[in-house]
Amino acid sequence: NAGVTQTPKFQVLKTGQSMTLQCAQDMNHNSMYWYRQDPGMGLRLIYYSASEGTTDKGEVPNGYNVSRLNKREFSLRLESAAPSQTSVYFCASSESRRSYVSYEQYFGPGTRLTVT
Amino acid sequence: AQSVTQLGSHVSVSEGALVLLRCNYSSSVPPYLFWYVQYPNQGLQLLLKYTSAATLVKGINGFEAEFKKSETSFHLTKPSAHMSDAAEYFCAFSDDKIIFGKGTRLHILP
Numbered sequence: 001n002a003g004v005t006q007t008p009k010f011q012v013l014k015t016g017q018s019m020t021l022q023c024a025q026d027m028n029h030n031s032m033y034w035y036r037q038d039p040g041m042g043l044r045l046i047y048y049s050a051s052e053g054t055t056d057k058g059e060v061p062n063g064y065n066v067s068r069l070n071k072r073e074f075s076l077r078l079e080s081a082a083p084s085q086t087s088v089y090f091c092a093s094s095e096s097r098r099s100y101v102s103y104e105q106y107f108g109p110g111t112r113l114t115v116t
Numbered sequence: 117a118q119s120v121t122q123l124g125s126h127v128s129v130s131e132g133a134l135v136l137l138r139c140n141y142s143s144s145v146p147p148y149l150f151w152y153v154q155y156p157n158q159g160l161q162l163l164l165k166y167t168s169a170a171t172l173v174k175g176i177n178g179f180e181a182e183f184k185k186s187e188t189s190f191h192l193t194k195p196s197a198h199m200s201d202a203a204e205y206f207c208a209f210s211d212d213k214i215i216f217g218k219g220t221r222l223h224i225l226p
Contacts, residue, residue, distance in 0.1 A: 004159070040125065042206065042218035043160075090159055104150060105214065107159030 001026050004108035006091050012114045013081040021076040021111050023091030031094045032074035033058075033105065034066060036087040043090065049074055050096075081115045088112050118143045120209045122217035130225045135179075135194040137220050139207030142188065149190040150208040151181055154219075160206060166190060177201070199224050 007022045025032065030051045035043040035058075045058030049068040063085060065077045074093075078085060092105040123138040141147055148167055152160040164175025171183045177200075181192045190207060202224045207217040 040218060043216040045213070092159075104162045104165055105160075107152075107161065109159050110157075 003027065004091055004093055004106050006089075006108035006111050008111060009109070010112050012116065013078075014116055015082060017081050018077065018079050019081065019113075020078075021089055021091075021113075022073070023075065023108060024073045025091075025093040025106070026072065027093060027106065028071070029093035029106070030071070030096050031103075032068065033092040033094075034064075034074070034076045035090045035092065036060065036085075037090060037110075038087050046076065046089075078113075081113075083115045086113060086115045118147075118209060118215055120207050120215050120217040122205075122207050122220050124220050125218065126221045126223065128223040128225055129197045131199055132196050135192070135197045135201065135222065137192040137205050137207075137222065139181075139190045139192065139217060140188055141190065141207075141209045143209065148210040149181075149183065150210065150214075151175065151179070151190075151192050152206045152208060152216075153177075154204045154206065156203070163192070163205070197222075197224050199226070 004025045033048040034046040037043050044060045046064050047066040049055045052071045055066050067075045089111045091108040094103040094105045119142045121140045150165045151163040153163050154160045163179050164173045166173050166183045174180045179194045183190050204219045204221045206219045209215045
């Protein structure tokens with residue numbers, strides 16, 4: 001099993017350009033997540049999908065959109081990139097996302113995005 | 117509001133010395149708690165998790181953590197540090213959603 005895969009690994013964009021980050025998992029997990037990681041800020045949740053067909057905003061959703069294409073795939077789109085979106089982006093998945101449930105998350109290797 | 121606080125953004129220990137990484141949480145309900153490790157240029161991977169079955173939780177690579185409700189803490193320890201333990205460590209808290217601490221970077225001194 002590959003676990004959680006992300007493409008691309010690296011990307012450089014100019015301000016105003018758009019792009020889509022791809023994520024796929026082969027663990028048959030219901031829930032998927034997008035985080036950004038910035039120095040000293042830990043991980044901040046951008047969007048999540050509790051199950052196929054649903055998506056919800058996380059802590060920092062502005063400037064992003066997501067699509068849960070099917071159970072395996074969850075993409076993150078930047079419509080008009082800004083320098084403040086320079087970050088490392090991680091996709092993760094878990095078995096479920098319900099109240100008081102202890103399922104751990106499995107992370108992809110990340111995408112390093114630079115917006116100039 | 118729920119929160120997770122990791123004390124110390126950087127911790128340095130000598131090889132062979134005790135590793136202690138501190139994590140405190142704030143919650144009004146019984147939490148689920150996790151420690152994740154991130155090696156350079158990689159994603160996070162689970163070290164261990166607390167799910168109320170036992171207060172002392174053993175994880176991978178010789179790490180363990182003890183849940184102390186009275187202190188609202190879930191500190192991570194390892195008796196003897198190894199150079200390969202150099203990484204960033206994240207404490208995370210989960211009830212309805214998962215909240216990550218800001219991370220502690222562990223440096224191992226030769």
